[in-house]
Amino acid sequence: MAERDLISRFVAGLRTRDDRLLIGPGDDAAVVRAGAVAVTSTDTTVLGVHLPADDPHVTPDVVGHRALATALSDLAAMGVPAGEAYVALTLPTSWDDGHVIALVEAMERLAAATGTTIAGGDVSSGPALVVTVTVVGWADDEHALLRRDAARAGDRVGVTGQLGGSAAGLALLVDPRARTATLTPNVRAALLDRYLRPEPRLALGQRLLRLGAHAAIDLSDGVATDAGHVGRASGLRLRIDVDRLPRQLGVDAVAAAVGRDPAQLAAAGGEDFELLVTAPPERAGAIARAGVTWIGEVAEAAGDDAAPGVVLERDGRPLGWAGFEHRA
Amino acid sequence: MAERDLISRFVAGLRTRDDRLLIGPGDDAAVVRAGAVAVTSTDTTVLGVHLPADDPHVTPDVVGHRALATALSDLAAMGVPAGEAYVALTLPTSWDDGHVIALVEAMERLAAATGTTIAGGDVSSGPALVVTVTVVGWADDEHALLRRDAARAGDRVGVTGQLGGSAAGLALLVDPRARTATLTPNVRAALLDRYLRPEPRLALGQRLLRLGAHAAIDLSDGVATDAGHVGRASGLRLRIDVDRLPRQLGVDAVAAAVGRDPAQLAAAGGEDFELLVTAPPERAGAIARAGVTWIGEVAEAAGDDAAPGVVLERDGRPLGWAGFEHRA
Numbered sequence: 001m002a003e004r005d006l007i008s009r010f011v012a013g014l015r016t017r018d019d020r021l022l023i024g025p026g027d028d029a030a031v032v033r034a035g036a037v038a039v040t041s042t043d044t045t046v047l048g049v050h051l052p053a054d055d056p057h058v059t060p061d062v063v064g065h066r067a068l069a070t071a072l073s074d075l076a077a078m079g080v081p082a083g084e085a086y087v088a089l090t091l092p093t094s095w096d097d098g099h100v101i102a103l104v105e106a107m108e109r110l111a112a113a114t115g116t117t118i119a120g121g122d123v124s125s126g127p128a129l130v131v132t133v134t135v136v137g138w139a140d141d142e143h144a145l146l147r148r149d150a151a152r153a154g155d156r157v158g159v160t161g162q163l164g165g166s167a168a169g170l171a172l173l174v175d176p177r178a179r180t181a182t183l184t185p186n187v188r189a190a191l192l193d194r195y196l197r198p199e200p201r202l203a204l205g206q207r208l209l210r211l212g213a214h215a216a217i218d219l220s221d222g223v224a225t226d227a228g229h230v231g232r233a234s235g236l237r238l239r240i241d242v243d244r245l246p247r248q249l250g251v252d253a254v255a256a257a258v259g260r261d262p263a264q265l266a267a268a269g270g271e272d273f274e275l276l277v278t279a280p281p282e283r284a285g286a287i288a289r290a291g292v293t294w295i296g297e298v299a300e301a302a303g304d305d306a307a308p309g310v311v312l313e314r315d316g317r318p319l320g321w322a323g324f325e326h327r328a
Numbered sequence: 329m330a331e332r333d334l335i336s337r338f339v340a341g342l343r344t345r346d347d348r349l350l351i352g353p354g355d356d357a358a359v360v361r362a363g364a365v366a367v368t369s370t371d372t373t374v375l376g377v378h379l380p381a382d383d384p385h386v387t388p389d390v391v392g393h394r395a396l397a398t399a400l401s402d403l404a405a406m407g408v409p410a411g412e413a414y415v416a417l418t419l420p421t422s423w424d425d426g427h428v429i430a431l432v433e434a435m436e437r438l439a440a441a442t443g444t445t446i447a448g449g450d451v452s453s454g455p456a457l458v459v460t461v462t463v464v465g466w467a468d469d470e471h472a473l474l475r476r477d478a479a480r481a482g483d484r485v486g487v488t489g490q491l492g493g494s495a496a497g498l499a500l501l502v503d504p505r506a507r508t509a510t511l512t513p514n515v516r517a518a519l520l521d522r523y524l525r526p527e528p529r530l531a532l533g534q535r536l537l538r539l540g541a542h543a544a545i546d547l548s549d550g551v552a553t554d555a556g557h558v559g560r561a562s563g564l565r566l567r568i569d570v571d572r573l574p575r576q577l578g579v580d581a582v583a584a585a586v587g588r589d590p591a592q593l594a595a596a597g598g599e600d601f602e603l604l605v606t607a608p609p610e611r612a613g614a615i616a617r618a619g620v621t622w623i624g625e626v627a628e629a630a631g632d633d634a635a636p637g638v639v640l641e642r643d644g645r646p647l648g649w650a651g652f653e654h655r656a
Binding site: 022023026027028029030031032033034035036037038039040041042043044046048049050074075077078084086087088090119120121122124125126127128130132134135136137138139142145147148149216217218233 | 350351354355356357358359360361362363364365366367368369370371372374376377378402403405406412414415416418447448449450452453454455456458460462463464465466467470473475476477544545546561
């Protein structure tokens with residue numbers, strides 16, 4: 001299929017769902033009525049790197065959904081609604097029209113569900129499937145955002161949703177030991193879904209901002225790594241009790257099957273695309289009711305033994321787990 | 329080199345050159361004070377597809393320069409100044425730190441020369457070098473733009489600069505016959521430079537808008553293809569005399585060596601990244617003085633023999649050249 005035909009098909013599948021778009025795909029650039037402040041993030045998904053290349057679960061619609069979802073997750077973590085997405089596709093010759101259309105349609109479904117307008121894109125050929133999605137959200141001013149560097153000493157630390165499901169789902173795809181775990185079909189499907197079709201927490205991010213949360217980050221690399229980013233950016237130390245991390249149903253069974261501590265899967269597995277948030281204690285009740293589980297607190301960072309970052313604890317003592325860095 | 333270290337190096341090489349950037353690389357997203365209207369384009373460069381993979385001329389700094397230049401060229405064609413760029417790098421294992429730093433430094437040099445702020449990015453590993461650059465420019469309103477669909481019957485059609493140099497430069501890299509062309513070292517170097525280090529015509533695009541041009545497009549695919557986009561978008565027919573296309577010095581010698589009509593190289597070669605523009609006759613003098621050569625006119629499209637698009641002519645008669653579509 002010629003590049004130009006593909007672009008036409010790509011464009012034909014898209015719908016505008018806000019009144020911002022003034023000139024859509026088809027000119028040299030898309031033209032959009034701006035808000036006061038643009039919040040922009042770019043994210044790349046490489047098939048065979050970010051997703052296994054030869055697994056029957058990893059269909060074109062999974063690739064499309066996940067590429068847009070992981071980009072939108074960064075906007076969720078800033079507390080802004082989704083505006084526009086710009087999609088650059090690099091397609092290997094093994095991908096035919098049907099694959100590409102399935103990928104774009106899945107992206108468009110998620111765009112519809114999240115209020116995103118796919119406003120532009122680019123199609124190239126290449127040796128592997130590479131999808132780069134740039135997303136833009138609009139805010140009224142730069143203070144109406146959840147920043148990484150805005151945690152304050154005394155804040156409580158929480159997470160949305162449940163963790164470890166993505167790591168367990170990936171294990172079910174790539175680790176033969178994981179398949180020995182006893183799981184009901186529904187639980188198993190939910191673990192796979194968490195890995196393959198993560199949902200960006202856009203509405204929840206905006207709600208946390210309105211409820212008075214201070215800082216947030218999305219959990220792409222896992223609590224162990226991402227909480228460290230918040231701590232270092234804020235010059236503070238996040239103390240997290242790993243046994244308070246909410247674990248998705250089935251994570252414990254998969255962890256047992258692969259011989260890992262389930263709390264480690266929840267803390268270091270990554271790619272759950274939930275939000276980690278800090279908030280002052282007086283907002284803890286309202287924020288908990290919005291769907292946040294409190295897992296720790298923000299402490300002053302002082303001295304060599306308490307550098308800015310994160311410390312993971314169990315029974316009040318720092319953990320010495322190895323292998324905490326996310327696998328990517 | 330770990331992904332995180334690479335991002336740090338990447339960020340360390342960047343400089344902010346406008347007062348728009350409120351939160352730069354390091355948070356989940358970049359935060360930028362917006363203008364009234366955002367003009368956004370995304371463009372991918374794949375090494376081995378858009379540039380030959382194993383040619384000693386195709387150094388990392390060529391890849392970096394060209395990836396940003398081709399993206400900025402779309403903003404030039406809209407008549408807006410450059411604002412921010414977001415850079416997604418997919419790096420093969422064969423690329424070491426030195427390669428990546430050279431690529432980023434070349435991008436940063438072009439950013440400095442064009443007033444662009446590289447405000448964010450993403451680094452992944454993958455099987456080939458893929459660079460996706462999303463650029464944003466800001467305009468006061470959507471009418472203060474050069475659009476593809478704004479040509480009017482009676483407009484003159486012009487191009488900036490000189491054409492065919494990029495196609496001739498590429499031929500010098502990949503076609504042994506081209507190397508038999510007799511060229512002075514300077515002329516040869518200029519042809520290679522045109523292909524390897526194109527310059528986006530940002531200042532000229534803005535000037536053409538101020539001088540009253542109607543429509544514009546950047547010449548990525550070549551006059552033959554790109555003029556057709558303007559014609560179809562505007563519902564009109566661009567008539568272009570191929571012998572009036574200004575040819576870069578050395579194009580004729582390379583065309584002779586490879587056995588092609590030099591006007592065909594200028595019309596269909598592509599990747600010169602000059603601008604094609606339409607403007608009313610009363611502005612022709614001022615626009616010519618800005619660096620535009622008039623090559624044709626905009627006619628009404630009427631009937632099957634005169635569909636919207638482009639017709640290439642010689643001595644007043646339509647040309648039947650084959651192979652007019654750009655090679656990509």
